[in-house]
Amino acid sequence: MTGLFDRELGQLQAAHLARLRRQVQPAVAPADLAAHDEALRATTYLIDGKVRLSFGGNDYLGLSQHPALLAAAHEAINRYGVGATASPLVCGHSPEHEALEWELAERVGLPRALYFYAGYAANVGAVPALVSRGDAIFSDALNHACLIDGIRLSRADSHVVPHADLGALAQALKASTARRKLVITDAVFSMDGNVADVPALLELCERHDAWLMIDDAHGFGVLGAHGEGTLAHHGIAGVNGVSPAWRGRLDRLIYMGTLGKAAGVAGAFVAGEPSMIEWLMQKARTYMFATAAPAMVAAPLRAALRVMNDEPQRRAHLDALRQRLREGVRAARLPWALMPSETAIQPLVIGSNEDALAVMDRLDEQGVWVPAIRPPTVPEGTARLRISLSAAHTLEQVDQLVTALAQASRSRQLKQA
Numbered sequence: 001m002t003g004l005f006d007r008e009l010g011q012l013q014a015a016h017l018a019r020l021r022r023q024v025q026p027a028v029a030p031a032d033l034a035a036h037d038e039a040l041r042a043t044t045y046l047i048d049g050k051v052r053l054s055f056g057g058n059d060y061l062g063l064s065q066h067p068a069l070l071a072a073a074h075e076a077i078n079r080y081g082v083g084a085t086a087s088p089l090v091c092g093h094s095p096e097h098e099a100l101e102w103e104l105a106e107r108v109g110l111p112r113a114l115y116f117y118a119g120y121a122a123n124v125g126a127v128p129a130l131v132s133r134g135d136a137i138f139s140d141a142l143n144h145a146c147l148i149d150g151i152r153l154s155r156a157d158s159h160v161v162p163h164a165d166l167g168a169l170a171q172a173l174k175a176s177t178a179r180r181k182l183v184i185t186d187a188v189f190s191m192d193g194n195v196a197d198v199p200a201l202l203e204l205c206e207r208h209d210a211w212l213m214i215d216d217a218h219g220f221g222v223l224g225a226h227g228e229g230t231l232a233h234h235g236i237a238g239v240n241g242v243s244p245a246w247r248g249r250l251d252r253l254i255y256m257g258t259l260g261k262a263a264g265v266a267g268a269f270v271a272g273e274p275s276m277i278e279w280l281m282q283k284a285r286t287y288m289f290a291t292a293a294p295a296m297v298a299a300p301l302r303a304a305l306r307v308m309n310d311e312p313q314r315r316a317h318l319d320a321l322r323q324r325l326r327e328g329v330r331a332a333r334l335p336w337a338l339m340p341s342e343t344a345i346q347p348l349v350i351g352s353n354e355d356a357l358a359v360m361d362r363l364d365e366q367g368v369w370v371p372a373i374r375p376p377t378v379p380e381g382t383a384r385l386r387i388s389l390s391a392a393h394t395l396e397q398v399d400q401l402v403t404a405l406a407q408a409s410r411s412r413q414l415k416q417a
């Protein structure tokens with residue numbers, strides 16, 4: 001048995017596809033923390049014992065170290081303890097969870113929301129609860145792995161549609177005779193950073209009587225004037241409710257957002273029509289048969305929602321960082337280009353797995369941590385550095401990244417560069 005695994009692990013190594021797990025912790029100890037140094041804690045880490053400036057996390061607003069969230073977590077520990085003790089339907093659903101759900105629904109402008117312990121669980125649980133054998137799913141080719149797993153579990157017929165190809169999607173919907181049709185897409189694509197054309201998708205779904213599920217893991221908190229996410233970005237819905245043009249037209253929408261990225265904590269939610277949400281609560285197996293996230297996780301999420309609303313300067317700063325990076329990369333005349341992204345995800349396409357790893361190592365030597373993303377996470381030949389910006393970064397830190405990239409591009413060990 002071990003011989004088999006050793007052989008297969010060897011093949012992963014040879015294809016430069018083996019992944020390395022590192023031990024990561026904030027480099028600045030809480031005891032050293034001067035007022036407002038949480039930004040340093042959210043960007044500067046000890047990675048395997050070495051201090052690194054990180055562009056690897058999805059802490060887009062820098063909330064993972066925000067004092068208001070930390071205080072809310074401490075208070076919840078004092079009140080509730082550390083464990084939820086059971087699934088939400090048994091006795092794991094606290095007043096914190098209940099309040100969080102209503103606040104999430106209000107934030108995205110939809111009637112009701114259900115909180116899951118993880119985004120992976122939300123997708124893997126929701127999709128099979130919505131559709132089953134005999135139904136049809138239309139899935140964007142670049143959808144996140146956990147949507148794909150949810151689709152497989154559902155046993156519905158799956159049609160993979162070329163990325164962001166509305167024409168191909170229209171044709172596939174038209175040709176389908178399935179009883180239920182569900183279109184599924186990332187709202188912000190996790191490895192590319194581009195935003196799906198949700199209004200056009202909704203209109204297409206109206207025309208073909210399909211449901212639309214969007215996964216806003218990378219839009220929630222980042223897009224929209226109040227961090228409502230991709231729906232607000234497109235003027236569909238947000239803190240002020242559903243916009244007049246879309247009123248009465250969102251009952252086919254299933255919105256999913258995650259809370260371990262911009263919201264800085266953990267978990268996810270699905271929002272939409274009350275009866276659909278009630279159905280998920282009754283039927284999503286990852287909701288029913290898993291221990292609830294503890295209240296010490298739900299409580300800081302409520303604080304995160306307040307911060308997202310009260311500190312819009314975090315999103316403005318994120319925009320400034322993005323512009324600084326894009327201008328810097330252009331001026332440095334790197335042999336690689338940033339993908340066209342208006343979000344915090346700024347991927348730099350390198351090409352081969354080997355080169356992507358080499359650039360990552362060159363950056364690491366200069367004290368900068370950016371993860372290389374390889375197949376199967378991204379298509380063959382498009383291995384990339386997934387630069388992830390956070391409102392906790394400074395403009396100077398972005399300059400430091402650009403300088404390190406320029407230095408790495410001059411390295412002779414790279415084949416293509």
Ligand SMILES: *Cc1c(COP(=O)(O)O)cnc(C)c1O
Nearest residue numbers: 118119120144190217258260267
């Ligand atoms: C991260 C991610 C998820 C999974 O969410 P977790 O809360 O990390 O389990 C789902 N969908 C997309 C697009 C993601 O990027």
